[in-house]
Amino acid sequence: MARMAPRSQFKIPKIPEMTVRRLSVYTRCLQQLEEDGIKTISSQDLAERFNLNSAQVRKDLAYFGEFGVRGIGYYVSGLKAELQKILGLDREWPVALVGFGNLGSALFHYKGFARQGFRIVAVFDDDPAKHGRLEDGVPIMSLRDLPREVKARGIQIAILAVPAEAAPGVTDRLVASGIKAILNFAPSRLRPPRDVRLKNVDLSIELETLSFYLAQGHR
């Protein structure tokens, strides 16, 4: 474990995933402030306006540098640009979508991805009837074409929208093809190797934040 290696390829070690998630939230808040014509903001005002915790904001940002200016606060556009860079949003990421059923199709048309620089450039499905079709100019292909396309298009990120039982096998193929990060919508426990980043999306967690508040209100 070379945690203190001075020239590790990872400049920033061990950032909690919740911090990363909050960086995304802060970026959206700053975007909104920018649209509203606000140039600078204090961490207190930022926190108050968007219902955040100002100490948390400062702590999260402190992982990455000193962004606040005494007596001024944060420069909205400057901080937004910094956070986008940290999140890798200063570039475009070609993305593979695997599974083109209802969910895959909905994700394909989801506008939010492209807005943040995630461009679905290839779709894979195991149904031969779909192969060769173009969806908004993007080809739907067989999983057999995965290694070739991942290489040719420089794809590092895949979105997995296949049925639960197919997910482990498809994950193996994604890994073998050189995919480095997987956003998984299938309700399966996947175990990619350590150098492949996995993020499971569990939509019921979103509903639970709602039922929590309803349940609290009724007790």
Place this chain on the structure above:
Amino acid sequence: MARMAPRSQFKIPKIPEMTVRRLSVYTRCLQQLEEDGIKTISSQDLAERFNLNSAQVRKDLAYFGEFGVRGIGYYVSGLKAELQKILGLDREWPVALVGFGNLGSALFHYKGFARQGFRIVAVFDDDPAKHGRLEDGVPIMSLRDLPREVKARGIQIAILAVPAEAAPGVTDRLVASGIKAILNFAPSRLRPPRDVRLKNVDLSIELETLSFYLAQGHR
């Protein structure tokens, strides 16, 4: 503002949303431990096993009571049941789904909701061609039927899966019908009244946790 009112209907004030989100995560970890036959676990072991922060775990749980037992740690099944109760998962919630396009249809068939007790009991869409259809026994109806159905079925939670431009108008109708919590998938800024809880799902945030780690690795 009766923040200190001794008999407020809200027993637990001001819980950060991130804490609630983590309670959902802990519940899933405990579920997994239970399946693996583990009876008790310390906060340290829990944190290590699931890559959590043990101080954070203790702090989150402390909002709701004293769950740990000195020298033993947490009783897995007992804590899981407590958290489920706190999250409102000890009951079934009838849910309305509004919008039955690709995304709505994918969400309708999403297995995770029912597993946590969220049951979609009515679907609404503005396409008359879909009205009167039953999808797995659940009726697809006109938005005109919303007030009646919300009342008749005791629905408090709605999932919004309509296009962005339709979302504000539909939100007004949901609120007028008596809906108390909205899970919104539309990329719109909605402003329901204060007593209606809104949770916006932004799927691109999930991708950003991946691009963050990829971007960090490449710098």
